[in-house]
Amino acid sequence: MPATVDHFTEQVRRLPEIVECHFMAGESDFLLRIVAADLAAYRRFQVEHLTRIKGVQNVKTEVPMEKIKLTSELPL
Structure with missing residues (x-):
């Protein structure tokens, strides 16, 4: 699996349409x-x-319908 993950992340880095990628x-x-x-x-x-x-193997797409809150402020 590490080789598959490495290959995927290399490909993701090359696609400018992908602005975030998180390993979950x-x-x-x-x-x-x-x-x-x-x-x-x-x-x-x-x-x-x-x-x-x-x-x-599969792609699950979820489309946001409305932005309720978006912030980068941390409550510290």
């Missing part, structure tokens, strides 16, 4: 934040890039 504990291996012009552009990116990375 739990059900999914990675959480990605992807920027696309619209859903059609995201779908093209998914088909042409994400699903073609060796080792990717």
Whole structure:
């Protein structure tokens, strides 16, 4: 598995549409934040890039409907 993870992370670093990548504990291996012009552009990116990375078995997409809060301020 380490070789698969290394290959995936190398590919992710090359794709400017991916602005965040987190290695996760739990059900999914990675959480990605992807920027696309619209859903059609995201779908093209998914088909042409994400699903073609060796080792990717499935992709789960969740689309936010409304931004409730977004901050980088830490409550310290």
